[in-house]
Amino acid sequence: MELTNEQRTALKGKGYITMKDGLHFSCRVVISAGKISALQAQKITEICQSYGKGYFTITHRSNVQIPWVQYEDLDNVAKSLEEAGLSIGGTGPRVRPAHNCKGPACRFHLYDTEAAAQQMNERFYKGYYDVKLPSKFRIQLSGCPNNCAKTQLGCVSLQGRRPNQVAVLIGGMSGRNTIVGKEIAGLYSIPEAMDMIETALQFYKENGLPGERFAKMVDRVGFENVEKALLGN
Numbered sequence: 001m002e003l004t005n006e007q008r009t010a011l012k013g014k015g016y017i018t019m020k021d022g023l024h025f026s027c028r029v030v031i032s033a034g035k036i037s038a039l040q041a042q043k044i045t046e047i048c049q050s051y052g053k054g055y056f057t058i059t060h061r062s063n064v065q066i067p068w069v070q071y072e073d074l075d076n077v078a079k080s081l082e083e084a085g086l087s088i089g090g091t092g093p094r095v096r097p098a099h100n101c102k103g104p105a106c107r108f109h110l111y112d113t114e115a116a117a118q119q120m121n122e123r124f125y126k127g128y129y130d131v132k133l134p135s136k137f138r139i140q141l142s143g144c145p146n147n148c149a150k151t152q153l154g155c156v157s158l159q160g161r162r163p164n165q166v167a168v169l170i171g172g173m174s175g176r177n178t179i180v181g182k183e184i185a186g187l188y189s190i191p192e193a194m195d196m197i198e199t200a201l202q203f204y205k206e207n208g209l210p211g212e213r214f215a216k217m218v219d220r221v222g223f224e225n226v227e228k229a230l231l232g233n
């Protein structure tokens with residue numbers, strides 16, 4: 001079936017990414033908090049064998065991509081994933097699933113990055129799914145200053161500094177351009193940091209220009225002004 005560019009863009013926004021041959025799709029499977037059960041992994045394996053080429057890849061933000069799926073099979077893939085409690089997504093100009101380090105499985109963790117990522121995915125990824133933002137919005141969570149989740153490169157990131165106390169960093173990005181984010185003064189509890197993320201989202205929605213990344217907006221508006229907004233000043 002011949003698809004228009006608009007149709008392909010709409011599919012990409014839902015997690016179905018056109019491959020270079022123009023015929024097949026990579027299906028982005030959201031792996032919340034980077035954690036997947038053995039049964040879910042088995043289901044993904046079966047889907048790859050039925051609709052792809054028998055393999056899947058892991059993205060740098062710990063999601064899964066199933067390549068080589070034909071357009072006609074996209075609904076079947078989505079339905080099969082649903083049976084295992086999984087979904088396609090994590091693309092488009094919206095809040096992306098939070099990216100966390102392995103936290104509770106690591107002896108250095110100062111807060112539970114896995115639980116925090118799950119909460120953030122409920123509140124911000126699912127809760128804001130239909131809210132169109134200027135561009136993607138990435139949250140990154142490191143359990144300690146070893147910083148395995150590269151918190152300087154997220155739109156808003158948390159880095160564990162003391163037990164259940166985090167530093168909040170804003171304005172980073174990576175990709176074609178790289179901007180190193182900066183730390184907001186003070187340390188915060190996880191609930192406080194989550195409220196700051198919500199404020200950052202509102203600020204971005206109101207002040208970001210179409211297509212402008214959060215980090216570029218922080219540069220344009222000024223770090224101090226965004227910091228003030230997040231601190232409620």
Ligand code: SF4
Pocket residue numbers: 101102103106107108109110142143144145146147148149
């Ligand atoms: S950032 Fe710290 S807690 Fe997280 S995986 Fe790395 S060393 Fe462990």
